[in-house]
Amino acid sequence: MRVRLVRLVAVGAAAGAMLLGAAGTAQAQPQPQPGTTTISINPGNVPTTAAEAPQMCDPELGGGPYEDRDVFVFNLPDAERDFVSVTATFDIPDDGTATITIPGDDSEIVRQGTSKAWVIVPEGWTLVSATAVVTGEPEPGLQFVLSHACAASPSPTASPTGSPTASPTASPTGSPTASPTASPTASPTRSELPITGVSGTGSLLPITALGLVAVALGAFFLVTHRRRNTTG
Template identity: 55%
Template sequence: MSRTSTRRRWGGAYARLAALALLAGALLLAGGSPASAASTININPGNVPTTAANFTQDCDPNLGGGPFANEDVWVFNLPGNQDTTGVFQTITATFSTPTGDVTRTIPGPDSAIVNNLGTSKAWIRVPAGWTLTGATAVISGTADFFVLTHTCAASNPRVNPKLHLTKTGSPATGVKAGDVVTYTYTVTNQSTGTTDPITNITVTDNVVTGITCEDTSLAQGESTTCTGTYTVKSSDVKNGKIVNTAQASGLFLQQTVPSNQATFTVTTKPAPPKQVSLSIDKKARVDSDCRDKCANDGYAAKGDKIFYTYRVTNTGTVTITDVGVDDPKAGEVVCNSTTLARGTSTDCHAVEPYVVTKADVKAGKVVNTARATGRYDGRSVVSDPDTVTVCIRGGKYDHRHDGKHDKDGKHHKELPVTGDDSSVALSLGGGLLAAGGLLIGASRIRRKAGVQA
């Protein structure tokens, strides 16, 4: 019994081991060998840049077919045995086009990866005339690079000569009259279906003249820079902006090729408002006959002469012409200069002195007002008035009674004291009289006291 039981136990163990082996084999068969790690490689640098028309031609129906009108077919290959070098997973190709760089990915629209032709291959169809400038591929395998194996260039491609223009200006904002704006124009040959250049390239602008270009002949995809300058005018500042339009043109064989129109706007800085104004500063000097008899105090008497002088200043922001002084009482006034630029001044004087009259003496003062005058842009310019008052000695006007300020608001000096002050004498006399009275009273009291004794 024991032998039979032992044999049964060993038989069960063998059965379990066999089941495990079968399961492991099934898993291996289902999963296959471990996958190789993915890596990214570059195209053979000797294959780029190139156009389809300039590469080896082979229009294979299994690899994109062709030829097609206005479309090129590109075919890539991963050299070597697929078991060792691997297969394509994706390819990213970069093309230069007339409108800029374009990136296309395989697989995708109009493209595919083919792995049943001995090695891993891929193809893509793009517009005719594009230039392949680079490519990378993600593969599973050990290859170091891949190649462009052949192309199928477009059949009878449509020839389309084309120029494109862009325009900028500097400075572009806040310009004022007299500033210089530099305009830069970029002209690009965006022709398709041809490799012939566009020549005799020029740029015209409805505002800017004398535009020059670095190159006047451009191959497909090439660009050139042109420049021109413009001096801002007062009318531009008044309009608030400068809007101008430019266009490039060239020759393709015997055909004139115009570009698009390019417009650029420069904004201007508003001109500050013009200020038109004059100011006047008037002074009076009294020439008195009593100079040797009394203090030279600036007061006048009948027959004295008053000499008036003026300083006229341009306080505005523009030049003023025909500058003069209007002073009816002083009469004719002459000025050293009759044209004043902004911030400048000129001195003027009355031709004849004013002679103090009996009426002036009665009034007690001579009040005289003057204004500066001039012209700007065909209209008159008049300053604010400036008034000078000269007091009259012995007249009705008395600064001691009427205050220290004249009616014109100007402060005048008090008349200096030239004689004895009577108020002091009166005070002294009063004091002496009071003291005398006290002494007399005291003496009477003493006498009365002596009599009673």
């Protein structure tokens, strides 16, 4: 009787522990918020890498481009609703998958005309699926989209050390010198021809003066001679 009682107590304790554990697990799971619904991404948007998506880098939507990280931007077309959260699953090259919940580290939900969500992930990850909790009651066919991405930009490479140097500024030796500045002497003009006879006004003045003096002396002697003849 006593052993049976101990067994019943043990079974009851185990059952109680199981019930408490189940209650704890139920409380740990996120409860759906009233007035929200869960929707999926447009299946035509996945799978895709950032480089394969339409490109736009917006400082208010994750920024970029970054050297080794990609930016994915999601859009909720219904302007009357807002994202509450977005859960995106990425395929990591040669390293399984990763699931990221937005908002969180390197991710945010903003309103820019409509509700948008962005996330920054390492370069080369592939978006394979995504769901979102949005405000409002369920609506058939309601989806969100991958609006655009900002793919990583490779860092600029340094120019090779052996690149050709600038061309020398000095002219090469042995180049022809400038032509002499002195122009060849021109053929002598008429004014430069040698003068062989008497010419010019300056040369005629002495001769003219001598002629006048001779004429005056001749007239004087002629008058004197006539007076002598008259008086004699």
